[in-house]
Amino acid sequence: MIIGLTGGIASGKSTVARAFERLGIPWVDADDVAREVVAPGEPALAEIAERFGARVLNADGSLNRRALREIVFADADERRWLESVTHPRIRERLHAHLARLQAGDVPYGLLVSPLLFESGQAEMVDRCLVIDVPEAVQIARTAARDDVDESQARAIVAAQMPRAERLARADDVIDNGGDEAALAVQVRQLNQRYRRLSSTGRSSLE
8 A cells, every 4th residue: 555645845744754664664755756857867857958048957967956946936837847847757757666665565655745636646646644734834944944035935835735725635634733742643643544454455444
């Protein structure tokens, strides 16, 4: 069984994934795969450089992700173009990674993806787990983590799927607005539930 783990920016997706990992659950990070498809020498990077020019490249020829992010979060058409170039390639590689994960001796695995719903990756999983925090927390964490001002952080949050829509599509939700102890309790409870579902061959609860 594959659980899709998602949430808005700075919601703590990687923190939650590592908590599951400590319980013996492996995970595939869609962000890592997204970086793979735009690495130097990859066709996607060539297409991006052709469209946006040297301003989105570092001196060594690698992608300047911050420069590209500033462009696409300010222009919805450019963001859609970028997704049309990268999303099919990401999905293809994710299928391969998940196949290897499923071939292992584990009760279930995680696909950690910030764009689980937007990219259609939800079709690749059995259940969707949303990591939820208030938008004000997202904005504050994003500004601090990514060294951007509050207006840029707000724009990044606003460009993502609305919080209410994300929650409406969730099978399970973890509230990451509390402390580490509260988070750990929620992860342990879900781990028990997912192991039970996996052992019975079901992806939904009665």
